[in-house]
Amino acid sequence: MNAAPRKLSLDEWDGRYQELINAGLRPSSHGGPLREHVTQRGDLRLCRLQLDNSAAALRLWNLVLSENDRLRQARANGDKIVGTMKDLGTVPVLAYSLPRVRAFYPDGAWWTPCLMEGSDGLLRQADALGLEASLCPVRAMVPAFLHGQHFPAPDLLICSSGAVCDDFSAIAQRLENLGFPILWWEIPRRRSPDPGEPFCCLPGGVRAPRGQVECVREELERVGGALSALAGTALTTSALAAGIQRANQVRRLLNALRTRVHSASGAPLPALEMLLAEVLAIHYCSDFEQTVAVLEELLAEASRRAAERQFVLDPGSVRVFWVNPVADLRALNRLEELGGRICGTDYMFTHALDLIPEDMAPLTALAQIALSDPMIGPATARAARVVRECRAFGAEAVVVSRIPGASHCAREGAVIRQMVEETLGLPTVELEVPPVSDSLLPVLSSRLQAVMEIARARRPS
């Protein structure tokens, strides 16, 4: 089934799928040929993407693109569905520690206008609801809730509030106004401990006052209580400890995969598939077992390719660290077409990649991980991590990708770029990627080309 690594168009994937089947690949319960996502779900963007040709990538794409069907099936089977918003990786650990509970992120609907190339009409409908283009594309989730055509209405909706993006908070509040009750929990803005104040060292290399950790722990206990009531089963300490171990299983796999791919001399896997793999960490795409299986397969594929020095991109590609997720998946393809290669990322949920401590009370550990969220502390702390990882993976340039309308993007890009430039001397660029960026591709390309040109020029001759 192995073939030389290549990126394929969807048309080419039709043939590749048949090859894999002929070679013995068994169709997955999550999908067959990728084209089905276009014909059955309207995911038109796939027709314009370049996708990795491995069986592992096929399984990954099928897992990610079939989530809504899976949630509906779970609902039909009597499972409870929890919509968790904004925290990106924390509440699902609680939810998946309970039997027959599935958590998902309605926020994920922000990619629907991209995947369906606007044919979903969600952003237009959001406009009509008063959620205009000045807000981030997550606004697509509000009409998705109202129409129920994308994901099933959750049995319980949970959202973090406090130190969150203004646009997201406003969108979630509008959702509640429209008749979807939300359990809000407080995540305070993480601050540095004052002199003499007791503090905790959090995963991810940041510190927070112990009092803040305790407050978040209490809030998560409250969320856990609501989840227990929904599940009809108490969330015990041992169940949560087991849930944390499972979360760490995914995080370890992902860290191994990221290290393998980002530190290899060439790119064993493309950026797009790596982005999807990272997203699996936040809620396992509603299927823990499949998430583990897919990550194991991706890791095996990346390891094999790296060992055989078979790369999907030119080994001379510029090593780029990418900050923030892209609203249009095609942007990552474009970077690679222009001679770049992702060697480090901060897609806003680095706290979902860090291991959750297993040597302390489980709720406290979860509170610590929640407080290490890069989006709730000062941008300088986020920038410091970017610098560390740029060093670790030998990045040659940094791209800060702005999310249209996102309040955090207004200032953080300048902070991150300044620290990277001053500390590492790397070239940086900031650009905004809308959900369907085709008309802006020439501009985006020029900016990406410019930063990579400078990076190449800095290489020792």
Add this chain to the structure above:
Amino acid sequence: MSVFCTSPWIPPEWISAYGHEPRGVWTVSRPRASASCSEGICAFANGCLEAAAARVEDDLFVFDSGCDQMRRAFDALAGHRQNAFLFNLPATGQSLAPRRIYRSELERLGRWLAERGGSVPDTPRLLQVIRQHRDARLQLAAAMEGYSARQCVQAVAHYYAHGAVWVPGNFAPAPANSVPLALLGGHLPAGGGDPLDHMERCGGRIVLNATAAGERALGSEDEAEPAIGSAEDAVEFLTRRYLENSIDIFHRPNSRFYQWLGPRLHARRVRGIVLWTQVNCDLWRAEAQAVREAFGRPVCLIEEEAAEGLSPRDAGRIEAFLELLR
């Protein structure tokens, strides 16, 4: 020292009790729609940042975490200026954790104020200042309906700074046939300024100023008599008062804002609502449709970006709005 606060929910009485002079930053700052605002920076948060950067080193600034933009403006300032403090304002109030956060922030602010020339108040002093502010708030809230728009803004600014009631006089009453309006939003430009005058010139009469520079800053009138026997009691009293009586849209859920607003719109026979926001203020802008749906009254959304007064476009919109309501 003068202590400029970005939110009315940072207790001015706490600052006064430490011997400093509380000020609303909105009394000195104007929105600054600089080039950076095209990149999404909130004009008001930017104005606060620039005001803080430009003031003399003796002035203290207390930013609030009620919105992401203000939080990040503090981050931008903190790297260059020591005399700034970020007060973590909880967005929720359904549990004990937000109360503990607020309480701890008050204590931290107290220590910070003391380190910057303030004196730690004893219990009688705390009780005196807290009572003074409470009485002034209640007195003002009861009288607000009779004030003109300008009187309201100036009276609130005076209360915030001095904890006392002072109502400037000599304002000609608006004509009886003018259109009763409610003014909603975060902050008005320094001094209330020409938006109020313009609305009145166009035939409007602001019967409810629900901005942070107006009646909303007083919170709900449902205030308990302070029973304070110790500094801890004072902290607890202020925590409860400011968490339970603050009226704002960053709260989650923000139903208290709607519960506060609805009866006032009805009682004062408001016919139109002017929603005053600053450019790139997501929190207020996103409420426009919800306000329209909740109260069934027309809403005129103004996004202030000009540093000096109303832009011709906004002036025209207010004029057209009132023309249709008359």
